[in-house]
Amino acid sequence: MAQATIGNSEFDRDTAVTRREPGVYEARVSAGWTVHGAANGGYLLALIGRALGDTLPHPHPFTITAHYLGATRPGPALVRTTAVRGGRGLSTGQASLCQTAPDGTETERVRVLASYGDLDALPADIRTTAKPPAIPPYEHCAGRNEGRDRGRDEGRDPVPDAAAALSERLDVRLDPATAGWAVGAPSGRGEMRAWFGLADGRDPDPLALLLAVDALPPTAFEMGLTGWVPTVELTAHVRRRPAPGPLRVCVVTRNLAGGYLEEDAEVWDTQDRLVAQSRQLARPVVKRAG
Structure with a gap:
């Protein structure tokens, strides 16, 4: 099968938006990017980010913050955007993704504030102490289905895959040291490491990075x-x-307390460059394994 390309892939089609009028975009939330029937947060961030990129004078998200007000289900949606400020190096905008509730009212599902710039105009100077994560080679890391099959062979019950729709669209190869959960033997550490790509071979771009920071299995x-x-x-x-x-x-998660946890993510490319970072607050709706 031919490799998909940027602009011609399932990810691009499923994050596409159509401008109805200035500041109003029609979209369709795809069932292919769901977990427990709700759209993945990184996927929604990329979809909304595409609409903001059309609204603002700069092309790339530099920082983007989303508050998830309720579960977004597959189906039609509207993205409403507003340009807040335009500058020489950065422009700032806000956006809301809305869906129609069963009673016919428009309900806001996600609210975003973001600043955009031009990644290609950044200076080359880098001064950092950050280092790429130590992950075994790609071919030595197992996909999620491979890990589950191994767990069954060993007589252990794997964790049910509620993210099956999402995982079918990703090529995620988990570091075996952080994949014990998949075979019913979690390590107890709040860490997840993996190689990440899209299943159809599409190369990453800035919008795909918004998906990558929220696409691994939860550290919980x-x-x-x-x-x-x-x-x-x-x-x-x-x-x-x-x-x-x-x-x-x-x-990595360092603190699960009061029913909430944080997840800090780093994303590195094939040239050993730190290309994205994120932090999120999440609320596990969980039960103890076993």
Whole structure:
């Protein structure tokens, strides 16, 4: 099968928006990017980010924050955007994704505030202590289905895959050290590491990075918890345009308290560059494994 390209892939089609009038975009939330029947937060961020990119004078998201007000279900949606400020290097806008409730009223599902710029205009100077995550080679990391099959062979019950629709569209290869949850043997550490790509081979771009920061299994799984972990708020920083090829993603949780946890993510490209970062607050709706 021919490899999909940027602008001609399932991800591009399913995040497409059509301008109805200035500041109002029609969209269709695809069932292919859902978890427990609700659209994945990173996918929604990319969809809304595409509408903001059409509204604002700068092309790329630099920082984008979303508050998820309720579950977004597959089907028609409207994205309403407003340009807040325009500057030489950055422009700022806000957006809301809305759907029609059963009673016919328009209901806001996601609200976003973002600043956009031009990644290609950034200076090349880098001074950092950040290092790429240590992940085994791609071919030594198992896909989610492979891990589940191994768990069954070993007589252990794998965690039910509520993200089946989403995982079919991704090529996620988990570091075995953070994949014990998939075979019923979580490590107890709040960390997830993986190679990440789209299943159809489309290379990453700035919008795909917004998906990547929220596409790995929840770190709560490796802490011995199972179930849905919906995002309350997610902030992503896009640092550079990614090079072609699979990304390395590392997500860490240091504190699960009061029914909420944070997840800090880093995304690295094939040139060992830190291309995106994020932090989110999530609320596990979980039960203890076993």
